Amino acid sequence: MNDIRTHTDQILHTKAVRITPMRQLLLDYILTQNQAVGLNELEAEFPKADRITIYRTLKTFEEKGILHSIEQGHSEVQYALCHEECGPEHHVDRHPHFACERCGRIICLEEVFIPRVAIPQGFIQHDVEMTIKGVCGECG
Amino acid sequence: MNDIRTHTDQILHTKAVRITPMRQLLLDYILTQNQAVGLNELEAEFPKADRITIYRTLKTFEEKGILHSIEQGHSEVQYALCHEECGPEHHVDRHPHFACERCGRIICLEEVFIPRVAIPQGFIQHDVEMTIKGVCGECG
DNA sequence: GTAACTGCAAAATATTTGCATCCTT
């Protein structure tokens, strides 16, 4: 327990994000999940917390390189933990995401490398997003 | 001009979608674009058309395999033309999309093949979505 | 002390459904 808290503060400190109770609370929770989380889930998990503050905390975490966002489909944006090297204006989360059609979970496939594809002449690539849709191991 | 109209009707007929003026209008327009379109663009292009009808037309086109949807980012869903083989419950639009950070256009990279990546044991893959973000040839 | 964070309010944007009427097949 204390380890998690310590880890949380460490992350916040490393990424130059002010340590506040709200941020500790949210990051603690996200660290225990091994799937991406969305705003609605966090709001349900912490009913006392203000929805807008959670929203802005996620945005801050994304901007500072603690979380990365995943666009899953016609629903809500999901957030998952970043690599350690991520920082402001610098994300290296180039792994695919798996979106389960049954349970709706978004799972980071961190061990899977996204192959670089050829883009047309004159185009500049900054980032890639890859989402695989199907049925996860627990639902299959 | 007549060629486009004929082509439009051909597509509608082939994909078993009833031919109506609204659908001809929208599909005609989409056929002339070589980038993905969104609901707002279509509404602006056809001010007399009902927004909800456009919305449902896009949904129908997607369901019947005429258009496929692209989730670009924290904005609106975009739609682009399908391959000919696409039909209800059967999409084969497995090409990457390029999202330009300057002009916001979504361009289908139809000639680029999405490499198949390894997914964990027990997972079943149904579909892939890949979006490359950067600067397009015209903006670079 | 200062800049940043929080909570409350409110708005802007996007997505979706109901229903009566009209149109395509």
Add this chain to the structure above:
DNA sequence: AAGGATGCAAATATTTTGCAGTTAC
């Protein structure tokens, strides 16, 4: 004729901004 499409209305969901009070550093 019958089932599907359209337009009007309205609801739901999602994302975003403003501002005053509070807090971390």
